[in-house]
Amino acid sequence: GAGVSQSPRYKVAKRGQDVALRCDPISGHVSLFWYQQALGQGPEFLTYFQNEAQLDKSGLPSDRFFAERPEGSVSTLKIQRTQQEDSAVYLCASSLEVAGLTDTQYFGPGTRLTVL
Amino acid sequence: AQKITQTQPGMFVQEKEAVTLDCTYDTSDQSYGLFWYKQPSSGEMIFLIYQGSYDEQNATEGRYSLNFQKARKSANLVISASQLGDSAMYFCAMRENRAISNKLTFGGGTRVLVKP
Numbered sequence: 615g616a617g618v619s620q621s622p623r624y625k626v627a628k629r630g631q632d633v634a635l636r637c638d639p640i641s642g643h644v645s646l647f648w649y650q651q652a653l654g655q656g657p658e659f660l661t662y663f664q665n666e667a668q669l670d671k672s673g674l675p676s677d678r679f680f681a682e683r684p685e686g687s688v689s690t691l692k693i694q695r696t697q698q699e700d701s702a703v704y705l706c707a708s709s710l711e712v713a714g715l716t717d718t719q720y721f722g723p724g725t726r727l728t729v730l
Numbered sequence: 731a732q733k734i735t736q737t738q739p740g741m742f743v744q745e746k747e748a749v750t751l752d753c754t755y756d757t758s759d760q761s762y763g764l765f766w767y768k769q770p771s772s773g774e775m776i777f778l779i780y781q782g783s784y785d786e787q788n789a790t791e792g793r794y795s796l797n798f799q800k801a802r803k804s805a806n807l808v809i810s811a812s813q814l815g816d817s818a819m820y821f822c823a824m825r826e827n828r829a830i831s832n833k834l835t836f837g838g839g840t841r842v843l844v845k846p
Binding site for chain 1 (some may be wrong): 734765767774775776777780782797821830833834835837838839
């Protein structure tokens with residue numbers, strides 16, 4: 615079956631522009647996560663959805679970051695008025711279950727955002 | 731304090747030999763899960779292996795095995811019979827039971843280069 619897909623794979627934005635990053639999770643997966651990975655570092659948690667409900671947004675770095683998953687499937691991460699420090703790879707992951715330590719997160723290929 | 735520490739930024743390993751990647755973690759939870767992911771240059775995070783805190787046996791998955799020492803809070807990944815395709819970044823991650831989102835907390839990663 616298809617894995618997690620993300621689009622676009624690469625995005626170049628001028629400082630101050632708004633961007634929207636899309637994630638298509640594995641069909642039937644309840645949980646969806648967004649992570650930010652700066653160059654040379656491990657991914658850092660941004661936000662979590664259980665179906666359409668955003669249950670944890672504690673990792674969003676500022677109010678310029680907004681995520682949604684209106685129908686409990688596709689998710690969009692929006693960054694308003696992009697800054698150079700937003701340059702990173704944005705990874706989306708999905709998992710089948712709601713909770714449980716054993717539930718494996720499957721990741722997409724990421725979107726590499728470069729803000730000039 | 732870092733929750734996940736990977737002390738080896740980079741390692742060389744000869745093809746067909748085994749390599750051990752170190753991971754130590756910090757948590758006050760009794761119930762937690764530990765994961766290892768591989769990230770090749772393409773960027774996608776590939777799940778390798780999982781170890782639960784209550785698992786009595788060390789996890790194994792093909793050429794991957796986990797040396798879990800709970801008292802020392804370490805979960806080292808062992809890759810046996812290294813192949814050229816094993817060259818990648820490797821990340822250790824933890825999921826704590828307290829987290830509402832079951833988010834993963836990642837270490838900084840270890841870059842492995844397999845030499846022919």
